[in-house]
Amino acid sequence: MSTPFSQKLFSLANPARFTRISRPLLWFSSAVGAVLLVWGLYLALAGSPADYLQLEAVRIMYIHVPAAWLAMMIYTSLGLAALSFLLWKHTLAGLYIHAAAPLGAAFTAVCLITGSLWGKPTWGAWWVWDARLTSVLVLFFLYVGIMALSDAFDNKDRGLRAGAWLCLIGIVNLPVIKFSVDWWNTLHQPASVSSFSRMADPAIHEDMLRPLLAMAASFICIFISIIIVRLENEIMARRLEIMELERTARA
Amino acid sequence: MNDYMTYVWIAYGVAFAIIAPVMVASFLKNRALKKRIATLEKDGSNDP
Numbered sequence: 652m653s654t655p656f657s658q659k660l661f662s663l664a665n666p667a668r669f670t671r672i673s674r675p676l677l678w679f680s681s682a683v684g685a686v687l688l689v690w691g692l693y694l695a696l697a698g699s700p701a702d703y704l705q706l707e708a709v710r711i712m713y714i715h716v717p718a719a720w721l722a723m724m725i726y727t728s729l730g731l732a733a734l735s736f737l738l739w740k741h742t743l744a745g746l747y748i749h750a751a752a753p754l755g756a757a758f759t760a761v762c763l764i765t766g767s768l769w770g771k772p773t774w775g776a777w778w779v780w781d782a783r784l785t786s787v788l789v790l791f792f793l794y795v796g797i798m799a800l801s802d803a804f805d806n807k808d809r810g811l812r813a814g815a816w817l818c819l820i821g822i823v824n825l826p827v828i829k830f831s832v833d834w835w836n837t838l839h840q841p842a843s844v845s846s847f848s849r850m851a852d853p854a855i856h857e858d859m860l861r862p863l864l865a866m867a868a869s870f871i872c873i874f875i876s877i878i879i880v881r882l883e884n885e886i887m888a889r890r891l892e893i894m895e896l897e898r899t900a901r902a
Numbered sequence: 903m904n905d906y907m908t909y910v911w912i913a914y915g916v917a918f919a920i921i922a923p924v925m926v927a928s929f930l931k932n933r934a935l936k937k938r939i940a941t942l943e944k945d946g947s948n949d950p
Contacts, residue, residue: 883932
């Protein structure tokens with residue numbers, strides 16, 4: 652059933668091969684991410700106009716929305732990694748779940764807190780139990796649950812398997828987050844950019860779209876840089892465990 | 903400029919305060935693990 656493409660894809664899941672390609676990719680994503688972050692921050696804080704209704708508060712959008720997109724992207728990648736780990740027992744996929752879950756939780760926390768700081772001046776409330784906000788809070792708890800489960804067992808593989816199952820179960824929350832603003836009457840506004848119907852004709856002026864996309868791209872590059880380092884850490888920690896066992900056996 | 907800029911600065915500050923420590927901790931751990939492995943490899947090569 653294996654095709655040359657799937658063989659190539661699976662060969663990348665080898666920790667030794669990953670370590671060889673990770674360094675150049677890390678330098679590239681860090682450099683691109685730094686440039687985009689500086690440019691994005693300039694556009695977000697000074698180079699874009701204030702909104703006619705929300706005034707300066709609209710500038711929170713340039714970190715809130717990229718954090719929300721990234722929180723969902725990371726969870727999607729966790730779901731794929733969980734599938735790969737449970738079906739094909741790819742070591743790197745299991746390590747990815749352990750490395751990426753705290754990052755997903757961090758970006759979801761950024762999304763929730765900046766959303767709250769945006770909600771106060773625009774809605775007049777820090778928090779409402781609205782479908783979108785509640786489903787993103789559930790996403791945060793899922794990330795925390797995956798982190799806790801992955802470390803809850805003495806046998807690390809068993810912990811990763813439990814975390815992977817929770818990743819798969821939590822996938823059901825992603826469409827709820829995405830379509831909550833369409834399925835229910837919510838305070839949260841519907842998608843302006845990230846729906847298929849809106850992609851070609853975004854409901855946002857290009858002066859605001861430019862910083863939004865620059866910040867989103869920089870967040871993605873920052874995530875790639877951190878995840879590469881965290882995956883290297885996971886691989887090195889496993890190697891270190893083996894080396895210390897060998898050392899103890901020799902002594 | 904108006905009062906809303908306070909919310910904006912706090913939001914950007916919070917985002918930085920959450921992401922930066924995760925990033926720095928990951929890089930520091932990477933360095934520490936590399937050093938530990940190098941020490942163990944050196945010790946191993948000195949073993950009779």
